[in-house]
Amino acid sequence: MTEHIALSRAAGPMGTIARVAADPLEKREARDLTVSFEFFPPKTKKMEKALWSTISSLEAFSPDFVSVTYGAGGSTKHRTLGTVARITNETNIPAAAHLTCVDATKEEVNAVANGFWDAGVRHIVALRGDSPDGIGQAYTPTPGGYGYADDLIKGLKKLHDFEISVSAYPERHPESGNWNVELDNLRRKVDAGATRAITQFFFDADTFLKFQDRVADAGIDIPIVPGIMLQPNMNGLKRMADMCGVAVPSWYSDLFTGLDGDEKTREMLTATLSGELTSELYDRGVSHFHLYTLNRAELASAMARILGLHHRRA
Numbered sequence: 001m002t003e004h005i006a007l008s009r010a011a012g013p014m015g016t017i018a019r020v021a022a023d024p025l026e027k028r029e030a031r032d033l034t035v036s037f038e039f040f041p042p043k044t045k046k047m048e049k050a051l052w053s054t055i056s057s058l059e060a061f062s063p064d065f066v067s068v069t070y071g072a073g074g075s076t077k078h079r080t081l082g083t084v085a086r087i088t089n090e091t092n093i094p095a096a097a098h099l100t101c102v103d104a105t106k107e108e109v110n111a112v113a114n115g116f117w118d119a120g121v122r123h124i125v126a127l128r129g130d131s132p133d134g135i136g137q138a139y140t141p142t143p144g145g146y147g148y149a150d151d152l153i154k155g156l157k158k159l160h161d162f163e164i165s166v167s168a169y170p171e172r173h174p175e176s177g178n179w180n181v182e183l184d185n186l187r188r189k190v191d192a193g194a195t196r197a198i199t200q201f202f203f204d205a206d207t208f209l210k211f212q213d214r215v216a217d218a219g220i221d222i223p224i225v226p227g228i229m230l231q232p233n234m235n236g237l238k239r240m241a242d243m244c245g246v247a248v249p250s251w252y253s254d255l256f257t258g259l260d261g262d263e264k265t266r267e268m269l270t271a272t273l274s275g276e277l278t279s280e281l282y283d284r285g286v287s288h289f290h291l292y293t294l295n296r297a298e299l300a301s302a303m304a305r306i307l308g309l310h311h312r313r314a
């Protein structure tokens, strides 16, 4: 941790961002820098309106794709379908639907996947999902269902020629007892047809880069896309991190101490820290970033600008 602070301070947070922003545009385009945005399906009309305003402002950054999450057990299946179908019909952005296999039979999952295909969706983020008893509770495959993400991918590929993205975990999935188990699982997902992995969120560039090296050393050859969490609410972030087995470093949470009632400063910190993280990753060769937007435009837009994507506006 101390080492990280020393490194960050040596570079200087704003110094790092300024360096990337000053990078010649041609250099970044040569690296084919891309971004994708993740949304969740809105629950109410008001949330739907807010999401559409977010999508129309982020469309200007020409994302590679946007993805819409899926409530494990199918709790959002109509809303996820409605959202990806509308993005497909009303924008030029390729939309990916997340799909989980927990708590559903193969027939039920196949029916949802067919619905996505019929709506013009060609890209699935294929996931197992968590136990219906809650994240972190013991998971048991549903009888007659797809047991794990690799089984789901095999089933999806039999249905249609979907493009498949999967999850990956720079700090290991909490149920993977060691790195061999983690990487064997990722390899099975690739063998089943996944062509991209999007990671769980993390806070240190080194956490991601070490993971990327482990994947390469294991001979797994697909792009590993860092998932960047844009959550300025520290209580919400810690809750989410606890559930997912992600460590929030003390240097990070310390910066938010005493700011519960000061949303503006928390947002500025989130933008600065995420900007520093993406800039460091960019400097070290990463060229696709997946932004967990929480359906809000401002922070995602700031990140896209730090990456220089505003220059691509038509």
Ligand SMILES: Cc1cc2nc3c(=O)[nH]c(=O)nc-3n(C[C@H](O)[C@H](O)[C@H](O)COP(=O)(O)OP(=O)(O)OC[C@H]3O[C@@H](n4cnc5c(N)ncnc54)[C@H](O)[C@@H]3O)c2cc1C
Residues within 6 Å of the ligand: 068, 069, 070, 071, 072, 098, 099, 100, 125, 126, 127, 128, 129, 130, 147, 148, 149, 150, 166, 167, 168, 173, 174, 175, 176, 181, 182, 185, 198, 199, 200, 201, 227
């Ligand atoms: C980018 C991203 C997007 C996400 N989107 C959603 C979403 O939209 N909806 C949602 O509900 N959740 C989502 N999640 C969370 C995800 O569902 C959970 O992390 C879940 O616990 C694992 O799903 P998985 O696809 O990674 O599982 P898997 O890849 O199937 O692996 C889960 C665990 O099971 C182990 N395992 C695999 N196969 C076997 C086997 N045969 N026997 C025993 N153990 C095995 C693996 O080693 C691993 O520890 C997302 C996560 C990420 C990183």
